[in-house]
Amino acid sequence: MVTRILIADDHSVVRQGLRMFLALDPDLEVVAEATDGAEALRLAREFQPDVVLMDLLMPAMDGIAATQEIRRELPDTEVLALTSVLEDASVVSAVRAGAIGYLLKNTEADELRRAIKAAAAGQVQLSPEAAARLMREVRAPESPETLTERETDVLRLLAQGKANKEIAQLLSIGEKTVKTHVSNILAKLGVQSRTQAALYAARIGMVTIHQVSGGR
Amino acid sequence: MRAYPTLAKLSRPFEASLDAVILVDEDERIVYANPAASRITGYGPHELLGRDAYGAMPPHARDALRTAIKDHKATRKEPGVPLRGTSALVRPDGEEFEIEFTAVPLALDGRSSLVVMFRDVTEMKRLAREVKALTQIASQVAFAGSLQATLDKLAENVVRATGTVAAGVCLVDEDSQELRFFGRYGLPEGPDAEARWKEAVQRGARMPNTDSVREKKTLIHFDARKKILDDPLYEPIHPLMREAGWDTVVSVPLIYRNQAIGALNVFYPRGKNPSEAEIAFLTVIADQAAVAAENARLFEEARQKAVLEERQRLARELHDSVSQALYGIALGARTARTLVDRDPAQAGEPLDYVLSLAEAALAEMRALIFELRPEALETEGLVAALTKQMESARARHGLEVTAEWCDEPDLPYEVKEAVYRIAQESLNNIVKHAQARRVDLRLSCGADEIVLEIVDDGVGFASEEAFPGHLGLRSMRERAMRLGGTLQVESAQSQGTRIRAYIPRSNGGAR
Missing domain, CATH: 3.30.450.20 (PAS domain)
Structure with missing residues (x-):
């Protein structure tokens, strides 16, 4: 299955480079390019991509605001933050806004391809340092609703960095059912992304922080 | 009789x-x-x-x-x-x-x-001396020079006006919360005196003004010298005290916004004690010292803020330019590397892309390094600086830029800087807002004035809406006006923008 991607970056050189590089992989398809957050939101609505590669510092609605809107309107579209400097504040804000993960603009281009596919599969993936920091800084949901037993199982596996497909196999249920469980979990916990749900699971001791970042 | x-x-x-x-x-x-x-x-x-x-x-x-x-x-x-x-x-x-x-x-x-x-006429003479001292201190305080020089002068004026032997101003150090001498007259100074005081304080001795700062009260320490000499805690400073020509110390707290930020210490010779009128005078002086210290702090704060803002701007510039270009280069090179194995005939396109980015990044770096060295405007000249700006805009944003420069004009540095900054700000505006494809730059150097013209074919704006704040036109205009020049902006929706800065060669017209 081809993963459909929207690139949102105000730097034309980056958009061009990404398009060129991602075109090498037949499983990836860049369906649209946006130059600012507002355009990213508009194009996301139009193309409904699987993954948005989102630069955080952009004019006319920054990447964080755009992430929040996209996650709210299009829960099936995952957002991967793409940032050139590890700016603590914006990375934390991006995750809080619902980004499933973030990547640095560095030379590990193959990692980018892997991360896009993992995001499309609904796999939470954080570096150990990022997981530790986000645990501290991303606010825990206050008095979340109680999860069902099945939802708890799904949350545990999700927090261990499992993709929807794997969760479906392990629990002998359909992949669609997993997705439904996940959106119920997010709604009950009052969070925007699987990443936040995984951090919650780590915080309440359901999984260890190493398991959350074990996906990498 | x-x-x-x-x-x-x-x-x-x-x-x-x-x-x-x-x-x-x-x-x-x-x-x-x-x-x-x-x-x-x-x-x-x-x-x-x-x-x-x-x-x-x-x-x-x-x-x-x-x-x-x-x-x-x-x-x-x-x-x-x-x-x-x-x-x-x-x-x-x-x-x-x-x-x-x-x-x-x-x-x-x-x-x-x-x-x-x-x-x-004692009182009259005293008043005359005090008025004179105050006048001199007030003019010193208004001058934003070194704080130490201001406070040294203030201490000297106090000694002159009161007929005392020495005076010094201590300020509370913001980091350590300790009192440190900042200005003095007639007091021993230098590393030796400071080290001795430090040692005494470490042994538990207190500088005489500690209490007046803590209690925010003027305190008179009669026979302070004798008491210090009798107290072994103060042993490290005994050598300084033996030579001192004073007996009594008056400490007046420096109050700013209800905070004691230091103290003015005045040292009275044997047989002379402060009168009430003198204490009142010293209180006024202490207020002046507090203002001087606060002015200096604010001045330093503003300077540091400016430095910080400039650094942030440069960091942002680096982020927007070189670091993005390098990421593009990495992606392009990775693409080319893969294609060399898979389909070498296809590798040309990403390699061309890498080359063009490398060129652009170099132009950016040159322009940025230029900005980090303000003297470059002087040594390399205005025309060279404008050329670097133009090349950077061309390489980075794909703008079609034409330029027409006069020969390097002989101008004062501040005029060159103003012209350079106006050009830079214009190009920034064009890149950010104009969506232009083409920019024409012209610098003409007349006998009396320099004219910088920047024309773009972008979306423009309704120029009769005065100066929209976010376009940075205000700061460009202010730059021109500071040097007695003017800035003209012509623009209309979808009609592009033409900016002309007129700067006189000599800034005789400057306000």
């Missing part, structure tokens, strides 16, 4: 005088003294009568006055010509004070006599 029949009649008007009036006979005895004379000198009326007229004077003043009167009488044969001058008297308690006098030789009842009128 012989009687003066006419004295009673003569003296009546003097009884109500605020100035002292005495009558001295030819034997230099006081034969009459009005009530003011008692009040001013501190001697009762009967203590004055019949007394040696020079008896209440310090020896140096006595001799000088006696000589002056003798000379006066010798040169002025006719009586009634007054002699005016200043002298000094000593009160019964030993306090010396300054007087201003008028002495008139008279022939009274056939005998040669002298009427002397005088007043205490």
Whole structure:
């Protein structure tokens, strides 16, 4: 299955480079390019991509605001933050806004391809340092609703960095059912992304922080 | 003492005088003294009568006055010509004070006599000195130079005005919360004095002004020097104290917004103690010192903020330009690397992309490095600087840029800088807002003025809506105006924008 991607970056050189590089992989398809957050939101609505590669510092609605809107309107579209400097504040804000993960603009281009596919599969993936920091800084949901037993199982596996497909196999249920469980979990916990749900699971001791970042 | 029949009649008007009036006979005895004379000198009326007229004077003043009167009488044969001058008297308690006098030789009842009128001018003199000191301090404080120089000068003025031996201003160090001397006059200074004080404080000694800062109160430490010398805690500073010419210290807290930010310390010599009026004066001075310290702090804060903002701007520039280009290069090179194995014929496109990005990044770096070296505008010239800006805009944003420069003009640095910044700001605006494809730059150098013109074919804006704040036009215009120039902006929706800055060669028109 081809993963459909929207690139949102105000730097034309980056958009061009990404398009060129991602075109090498037949499983990836860049369906649209946006130059600012507002355009990213508009194009996301139009193309409904699987993954948005989102630069955080952009004019006319920054990447964080755009992430929040996209996650709210299009829960099936995952957002991967793409940032050139590890700016603590914006990375934390991006995750809080619902980004499933973030990547640095560095030379590990193959990692980018892997991360896009993992995001499309609904796999939470954080570096150990990022997981530790986000645990501290991303606010825990206050008095979340109680999860069902099945939802708890799904949350545990999700927090261990499992993709929807794997969760479906392990629990002998359909992949669609997993997705439904996940959106119920997010709604009950009052969070925007699987990443936040995984951090919650780590915080309440359901999984260890190493398991959350074990996906990498 | 012989009687003066006419004295009673003569003296009546003097009884109500605020100035002292005495009558001295030819034997230099006081034969009459009005009530003011008692009040001013501190001697009762009967203590004055019949007394040696020079008896209440310090020896140096006595001799000088006696000589002056003798000379006066010798040169002025006719009586009634007054002699005016200043002298000094000593009160019964030993306090010396300054007087201003008028002495008139008279022939009274056939005998040669002298009427002397005088007043205490200590207070007047003190006030005059204080006003002078305050004026000088106020002008120093208004000047935003080094804080230490300002406070050194302030301490010197205090010593001059009060007749004390030394003064110093301590400020609370923001980091350590310790008091440190910042300005001084007549006090030992240098690393040795500082090290000794530090050692004493480490042993548990306290600088005399610690309490006045803590309590926000003016404190007078009588015999402070002796107490310090008697206290072994202060041993490290004993050598400094043995040479000191003072005994008593007055510490006045420096209050700013109800916070004690330091203290003014004034050191009084043996036998001299601060009067209430002097304390009031020192309080005013302490306020001035507080203002000076606060001014200096704000000034430094503003300077650091400017440096920080400039750094953030450059970091942002690097982020927007070079770091994005390098990421593009990495992606392009990775793509090319894969294609070399898979389909070498396809590798050309990503390699061209890498090359163009490398070129753009180099132009960016040159422009940025140029900005980090402000002197480059002077050494390499305005035209070179503008060319770098233009190349960077061309490489980075794919703008089609044409330029027409005059020869490097001979201009003061601030004019070159203004022109350069205006061009830079214009290009920034074009890149950010104009969505232009083409930009034409022109620099013409006339005999009287420099004209910079920037024309783009972008979306423009309705220029009659004054200056939209976010376009940075305001700061461009201010730059031009500071140098006595003007900035013209012509634009209309979808019509592009034309900006012309006119800067006079000499900034005679600057305000």
